[in-house]
Amino acid sequence: MNLKTISRRTILRGMGVTIGLPMLQSMMPGRLLTAAEADKDAPLRMxxxxxxxxxxxxxxxxxxxxxxxxxxxxxxxxxxxxxxxxVLSGLTLDGARAHGDGGGDHARSVAAFLTGAHPHKTNGADIRNGISVDQATAQAVGDRxxxxxxxxxxxxxxxxGNCDSGYSCAYASNMSWRxxxxxxxxxxxxxxxxxRLFAGQTEKQTRRAKTAREKSKKSILDFALDDAKRLHQQLPAMDKRKLDEYLYAVRDVEKRISGADHLRIGEDGVPDYPRPSGVPADLSTHSQLMMDMIRLAMQTDSTRILSFMFTNAGSNRNYKQIGVNEGHHELSHHGKSEHKQAQIAKINRYHLDRFAYLxxxxxxxxxxxxxxxxxSLIVYGSGISDGDRHNHDNLPIILAGSGAGRIKTGRHIRYENGTPLCNLYLWMMQQMGAKADQFGDSNGVVTI
Known part of the structure; x- marks a missing residue:
């Protein structure tokens, strides 16, 4: 059966709105492919x-x-x-160690987490770190x-600002460095x-599309509906179903961002409420929406590289929603207190619950x-091992995804303690197609 091939970069347009598409059968050249053949065309994400x-x-x-x-x-x-x-044990972040600079392990752990570098200690304008693995990879393959x-x-x-023992807040609150x-x-x-993902490719287009939607109380999909209908008519049955499922997911996320699920809906199906801006006060709602957005960004191949910080370095946020009333940072200095260690474990499990949703x-x-x-290849972890000791060896690291079949999953891999975390990053860069034989303090690549 011959199919009309559509470009992998096809997007739906309408009044400043651009909506990327998931990978469809019709994006494969000329004919129906087997699932195994389609796998070869799926992009790898990091x-x-x-x-x-x-x-x-x-x-x-x-x-x-x-x-x-x-x-x-x-x-x-x-x-x-x-x-x-x-689960990867034994990986180490030497750049987060003091090396004579004294306190500031929290800021250093974030600044070094993706760079492998030892940040210059300053709370002034003379910040200096290294390029992060996500940005080094983006510079090599991000144009796709x-x-x-x-x-x-x-x-x-x-x-x-000064956020941690003389380290700039730039270090404590950013892990991605261009x-x-x-x-x-x-x-x-x-x-x-x-x-940013759906309402236009320029800031001006985004503002114009957002204003138009707020005035008309229409969904972002309504602006691209004609384009979607035309594409729908061209697709085989399997792609029609996949497109319908994807557009439903986009609308569902949009409704939840606007709070539409809790609002009065008019006869035309449009919420009688202006689209609000701002960050949800509830951490669970906030994180779930962001995880949904990550899925859509990756599903539509809008990006193949992203980073995500649950909170900034040394965060002292409490987690009352799970019965933890004390601050996270204060608890991490547990001094072997059984109570504090139990509370820290609760917070760790809460973060993993958020990750499980993704x-x-x-x-x-x-x-x-x-x-x-x-x-995908998805790293989850921290630049500090035990928060009380502030050690940066034997880090808590998870690598999720099989890298499109490149690795066997379902294992606990124990590396020699002291193995540079950047050895993992260098391997990941190479899988993404970035030509590199060194990154950060790497001294080789990990065996996975």
């Missing part, structure tokens, strides 16, 4: 998720190695996806997508991210025989 203040390592570290390891209490919260990730990379989080970035003096600020507003979303998207999750 992502990095950072949690602050280390982990309660006795609650985190699995017992045993390989596929037969015993999952720890913390990791039980992502146990449903056990066969979709590897609308956005070379996305930098996201739940707490805003700062570019100045160059030694150029931190990449995070987007924390899910509505602004939605507009894994669920990515594993629900099919791309040939594999899923969006399987076609």
């Amino acid at each position: 992502a990095f998720f950072y949690v602050p203040n280390g982990a309660h390592m006795p609650d985190w570290t699995p017992k045993g190695d390989g596929t037969g390891y015993n999952m720890s209490a913390s990791l039980q919260h992502i146990a449903e996806y056990r066969d979709q990730f590897n 997508t609308r956005f070379a990379s996305l930098e996201l989080g739940l707490e805003s970035s700062a570019q100045a 160059g030694p003096t150029s931190p990449m600020a995070k987007e924390v507003d899910p509505g602004a991210l939605f507009d 894994l669920k979303q990515l594993s629900s998207v099919r791309e040939g025989e594999r899923t969006l999750l399987e076609n």
Whole structure:
């Protein structure tokens, strides 16, 4: 059966709105492909998720190695996806160590997490770090997508101020660095991210489209409806279903961003409420919306590279929603207190619950025989191991996704303690197609 081939970069347009599409059968050249053949055309994605203040390592570290390891209490919260990730022990972030600079481990751990560099200690304008792995990769292959990379989080970035023992807030609140003096600020507003992805490719177009939607009270999809209908008529049945499912997901996220699920709906199906801006006050709602946006960004191939910070370095946020009333940073200095260690374990599990939601979303998207999750390499972890000791060896690291079949998942891999974390990053860069034989303090590549 011959098919009309459409471009992988096809987008739906309408009044300043641009909506990327998921990978469809019709984007394959000329004929219906088998799922195995379609797999070869699926892009590989790279992502990095950072949690602050280390982990309660006795609650985190699995017992045993390989596929037969015993999952720890913390990791039980992502146990449903056990066969979709590897737990990596022994990796080390030497750049986060003091090296004579005294205190400031929290700021250093974030600044070094993706760079492997030792940041210059200053709270002034003379910041100096290294380029981060996401940006180094984006400079090599980022031109293949609308956005070379996305930098996201739940707490805003700062570019100045003293945040940790003489270290600039630029270090404490940014883990993505375009160059030694150029931190990449995070987007924390899910509505602004939605507009950036779907409401136009320029800031002017985005503002115009947003204003038009607010005045008309229409969904972003309504502006591109004619284009969507024309495309729908050209597609085979399997692609029509996939397109319908995707457009439903976009509208669902848009409704939840605007709070439309809790509002009075008019006879025309449009919420009788202006689209609000700002960050949701509830952390769980905020994180879930951001995870949904990550799925859509990756599903539409809007970007293949992204970073995400749950909170900034040394965050002292409490987690009353799970019964933790004390601040996270204060608890991390537990001094072997059983109570504080139990509370830290609760926070670790909460973050993993948020991550599990993302894994669920990515594993629900099919791309040939594999899923969006399987076609990814996703690092989750921290630049500090035990928050009380402020050590930067034997870090709590997870690598989710099989890299489009490049690695075997479902294992606990124990590297020699002191193995540079950048050895993992160098391997990932090479899988993404970036030509590199050195990154940060790497001294080789990991065996996975």
